[in-house]
Amino acid sequence: xxxxxxxxxxxxxxxxxxxxxxxxxxxxxxxxxxxxxxxxxxxxxxxxxxxxxxxxxxxxxxxxxxxxxxxxxxxxxxxxxxxxxxxxxxxxxxxxxxxxxxxxxxxxxxxxxxxxxxxxxxxxxxxxxxxxxxxxxxxxxxxxxxxxxxxxxxxxxxxxxxxxxxxxxxxxxxxxxxxx
Amino acid sequence: xxxxxxxxxxxxxxxxxxxxxxxxxxxxxxxxxxxxxxxxxxxxxxxxxxxxxxxxxxxxxxxxxxxxxxxxxxxxxxxxxxxxxxxxxxxxxxxxxxxxxxxxxxxxxxxxxxxxxxxxxxxxxxxxxxxxxxxxxxxxxxxxxxxxxxxxxxxxxxxxxxxxxxxxxxxxxxxxxxxxxxxxxxxxxxxxxxxxxxxxxxxxxxxxxxxxxxxxxxxxxxxxxxxxxxxxxxxxxxxxxxxxxxxxxxxxxxxxxxxxxxxxxxxxxxxxxxxxxxxxxxxxxxxxxxxxxxxxxxxxxxxxxxxxxxxxxxxxxxxxxxxxxxxxxxxxxxxxxxxxxxxxxxxxxxxxxxxxxxxxxxxxxxxxxxxxxxxxxxxxxxxxxxxxxxxxxxxx
Numbered sequence: 001x002x003x004x005x006x007x008x009x010x011x012x013x014x015x016x017x018x019x020x021x022x023x024x025x026x027x028x029x030x031x032x033x034x035x036x037x038x039x040x041x042x043x044x045x046x047x048x049x050x051x052x053x054x055x056x057x058x059x060x061x062x063x064x065x066x067x068x069x070x071x072x073x074x075x076x077x078x079x080x081x082x083x084x085x086x087x088x089x090x091x092x093x094x095x096x097x098x099x100x101x102x103x104x105x106x107x108x109x110x111x112x113x114x115x116x117x118x119x120x121x122x123x124x125x126x127x128x129x130x131x132x133x134x135x136x137x138x139x140x141x142x143x144x145x146x147x148x149x150x151x152x153x154x155x156x157x158x159x160x161x162x163x164x165x166x167x168x169x170x171x172x173x174x175x176x177x178x179x180x
Numbered sequence: 181x182x183x184x185x186x187x188x189x190x191x192x193x194x195x196x197x198x199x200x201x202x203x204x205x206x207x208x209x210x211x212x213x214x215x216x217x218x219x220x221x222x223x224x225x226x227x228x229x230x231x232x233x234x235x236x237x238x239x240x241x242x243x244x245x246x247x248x249x250x251x252x253x254x255x256x257x258x259x260x261x262x263x264x265x266x267x268x269x270x271x272x273x274x275x276x277x278x279x280x281x282x283x284x285x286x287x288x289x290x291x292x293x294x295x296x297x298x299x300x301x302x303x304x305x306x307x308x309x310x311x312x313x314x315x316x317x318x319x320x321x322x323x324x325x326x327x328x329x330x331x332x333x334x335x336x337x338x339x340x341x342x343x344x345x346x347x348x349x350x351x352x353x354x355x356x357x358x359x360x361x362x363x364x365x366x367x368x369x370x371x372x373x374x375x376x377x378x379x380x381x382x383x384x385x386x387x388x389x390x391x392x393x394x395x396x397x398x399x400x401x402x403x404x405x406x407x408x409x410x411x412x413x414x415x416x417x418x419x420x421x422x423x424x425x426x427x428x429x430x431x432x433x434x435x436x437x438x439x440x441x442x443x444x445x446x447x448x449x450x451x452x453x454x455x456x457x458x459x460x461x462x463x464x465x466x467x468x469x470x471x472x473x474x475x476x477x478x479x480x481x482x483x484x485x486x487x488x489x490x491x492x493x494x495x496x497x498x499x500x501x502x503x504x505x506x507x508x509x510x511x512x513x514x515x516x517x518x519x520x521x522x523x524x525x526x527x528x529x530x531x532x533x534x535x536x537x538x539x540x541x542x543x544x545x546x547x548x549x550x551x552x553x554x555x556x557x558x559x560x561x562x563x564x565x566x567x568x569x570x571x572x573x574x575x576x
Contacts, residue, residue, distance in 0.1 A: 005291075005292045005307035006307045006310045008307075009291075009307050009308045009310065010310055014214070016211050016214060016215070019210060019211065019214050020207065020211065023206075023207060023210060027198065027203070027206075028195075028196070028198060031196050031198055032194055032195055032196045035194075035196045036191075036194055041196060041199075044196070045198070045199060045202050045206075048206065049202070049205070049206040049209065052206055052209075052210045053206075053209050053210050053213045054213075055210070056210040056211065056213040056214040056217070057213045057214070057216075057217045058217075059214060060217065063289065064288065064289060066288055116190060117190065117193065117194060120187070120190050120191065120194070121194075124191075135191065136191065139188050139191040139192060140191050140192060140194055167184045167187060167188070168184075170187050171183045171184060171187060174183075174187065
């Protein structure tokens, strides 16, 4: 938190090191979120690229009320939503599935683990977007329901319901595949 | 494990490896976009010279202001810590070292000071002064600032004698002295707050108020370690959190010896006599340099500290001798110190009414306060003239 405050201060003073620092710190996290939301790594990378270029232009005027991490995640989620709207289609599938993997030690072999994750991505893609967004932002993005509610412009209760429905549907879609 | 929990675990494991070429491309495009959006420096070479000269000096003053804030905390603890509080303050009493973050102003957007305290020494960093480390020797009334910027390392000793000296004797020892002193004083009963969660942990809290101070202290319900202190002193607000007790802090971290590679300078700043004149000159800088002939909406520590980076640019763009530039910067920060010390001395009420006021307006009262022992108020008007006014004649 303290480090983020420093980065923001420096960014507002036009520091390229601060901009680079924010990028290096959160790029991987945001790319993972965007990929999970868009279910397409290439589209996600484009969204992240566009976002950071825009962020670089406006960094001097950045006024932040909450955490930097939540702010960035919200901005990227907005970008992802815009891209899906523009495409007017549900994502077709992973184009670079090999780049999706596990952050943690997988108890089984990596291949099995990554296969499970690919199935998960397929299931996530079948969720209504609002549910998928809540599930990903809360679970992978570690964002609070309250913050997601503000982003989606709905009540916290609605977000919690979307989360429950989303998980339930994932459970149904992955029935028998997530049994470890 | 429930299937939902397994799914959550799986989602947490999702990770994407960035494509290195795209990663580099984004980084380059981003830095170019930032460079293209840079405002043109109207001060040119003049501004560069100004920055070189002033950066260290201004930030030294800001650092000194931070020292005053410490006094505020200590003074408030003197007033409010009570016997019912004993368990919660126990770690403070017994800790050999403490570290914490203090936010000045609104928690989400305020400036954060990080303090590491060992005995009478404090190692301090401030979020809007990223190039600087301050070592405060509260017992010896000295501060060492270490600034590393653009490959230049400068060390400056600042004398903190005067109003700072008494309040910053021995930080930990002073707090302990105060707490022990009031442990046997049952006269004050703070309000117990409802249990709630902070950062995922259940906490218990106490609140206490007086005419000018408000304090809430939250502690972990299980360990009783202090987790968060919300403090209002007059018109200033602070949040202290991320406490760490008995952490290793080496003597080198809080040493007043200048590390190798630094050029040492002796500061001639004088904190011993900050006056009303400093406040007036500070208001002049606000109105004529920082803002377009108007006074700021708010006049408090966060507002001042927020302007320090802007101050360098704005003053640097003026076509005046460097000596005048420097004095202007010094006046600005001393005005903040005057207001802070005024709060801390618990002198009569003061009020800022400058929001929307135009500089030069002789009929518009901008700020008034009651000096210690005075029957009348000092009223500062928009043209920066001052009059003594009876309480009943104060602006409504």
